[in-house]
Amino acid sequence: MTMFEEKQPAVSMEKMEWMYEQMVKIRYYEDQMAEAYMEGKTPVFNIGAGTVPGEMHLATGQEPAAVGICVHLTKDDTVTAPHRPHHHAIAKGVDLKKMTAEIFGKETGLGKGKGGHMHLFDPEVKFSCGGIVGAGIPHAVGAAMTSKMKGKDWVAVAFIGEGAANAGAFHESLNLAAVWNLPLIVVVEDNSYGISVAKKASTSVESNDLRASAYGIAGAYVKDNDPIAMYKAAEEAVARARNGQGPTIIEIETYRYLGHFQGDPELYRDQTEVPGLRQLDPLNKLRKMLAESENISEADLETMEKRAKQEVDEAYQFARDSSYPDPESALKDVFHP
């Protein structure tokens, strides 16, 4: 049952549905977060005020990168993510309630309110993220090392932005992973900007998969923010890693619909850019593709959408209903007892 052109190998319906539902969930999650973030920040915006204070980097539009590879992963595979981590966390199966509670600064959160949106840790599904650009890549190298040392077929995926590919950690980590032939995949999400700096002003090559040749490893490029193409590139990379054939760099062309962070005046980009990108929305495209298939009805799609949104709504409700931590708990967890 293939719905694609002949030249494209089939992606199972089940996997397509999974990806679609996750993308719906991510999109809805980020939309809800954008709203929650503004609570208590009007009429005067103050980054430190409101229900969800601090910096907020949303991934609306960048869903394909996360779902296209996580569809191939299990609980035993590791994911490290950067400062823009919600799509990766959701696709990797991070506990949505605890994640949301963490972002709301509640005691029921993944880090008991100590970490916040950029610092989510869910060891149950081997997920972590952080606020220092490039820093997650070597952690994924370490996870890949562990897999090899223990004789497992676990893989480690480091998600980064295209801006992070110019950090020393990127180059050192890939060389190391190549020398040690580790099951590492670095997914570079090219959303055209590192904050305000355009990719072409910061990067010496057209795309970062080209840099794979510098480390003697495989590279793949996915254009048009296409979840299906991402699925295929990731399928190959994951198989390569699981079979002991070493690391891969996948770069995907993706879209950042929102500012670098919420509240970004975005004076560095043309106002027509985002509306143009939204025309190409991958979520709409995938929905259309699924709707056209014989195996799935409109009602099926609606059921999936409803289920995804309900899970998100429940997570937000859980976060809102939870209590703030006891102030003195700030002193705990520096060390294990």
Added chain:
Amino acid sequence: METAKKRMLTGNKAMAEAISQEMERDSNVFVLGEDIGKYGGIFGSTQGLIEKFGPERVLDTPISETAFIGAAIGAAAEGMRPIAELMFVDFFGVCMDQIYNHMAKIPYMSGGNVKLPMVLMTAVGGGYRDAGQHSQTLYAAFAHMPGMKVVAPSNPYDLKGMMVSAIRDDNPVVFMFHKSLQGLGWMEQLDVAVDNVPEESYTVPLNKAKVVREGKDVTIVGIQMMTHYAVEAAERLAKDGIEAEVIDLRSLAPIDKGTIIESVKKTHRLLVVDEDYLSYGMTAEVSAIVAEEAFFEMEAPISRLAIPDVPIPYSGVLEDFVIPGPNKIYEQVKKMMDEA
């Protein structure tokens, strides 16, 4: 009586004006860092510069701190006067080798034969819920290591004057500006982040603390936000009949011992307040100076307030618990006075 309207500037504009005037004065001065061009710096300290001086002297860099801070060192050794911006001080981890093994040591190890007239400017401070990797001041981490002047101005007037001094100084200067004192529209609006700043260029020395409030009963030493909180606490203490003298340290290295000693000789009591970690920090340094040089002047044990040796937590209730504020300062001074 002179009634001319005062020229008011926010912290970020005062900094940008200092840089702009120095760039006009000296063609060797240039700026490099992340998002300092069109964006004007995430905390606004380079606002308007690229429009004035173009991308040849205002360079947006890739996210490659080791490369561009190292490049600033290399350019300074050639006689340029670079100003490199490390967006948040917390990111020092990816480039500290360039900073402390090279920027701070080359002048010394060359027997004074190599000059590095450069400024490393960087945003510090918390209080706006940005959590452990974006909220530190790390004052002491830099001030501990010899070879760098480390300054942390607390108002627009000093931001401008000390930036001019830093650019003209023939040594590497780490210039820490506090995010909350930049007067940015998207952060909490603080009155102290706007100040009278003369348009003409002027300098403020890099080695002088300042008594910002006179008092006879107790000395409170603070820096940046802690200075402002100390003044707030002092106003409340005054209502209880306690007159606190508040010192704005301004410079961490070199540290102005004279101003501190002179003050405690008058007040005989000392509280040191810091937005950095407690242990091995600025509060310990100031306490040690007083213990060494004015021990017999003291009528009560020295007291310290700082972050209680935990990373800065995200949740508001937790962050407010660890960062000292006016209430804690007020209560601490009351306790000190009651005990005496």
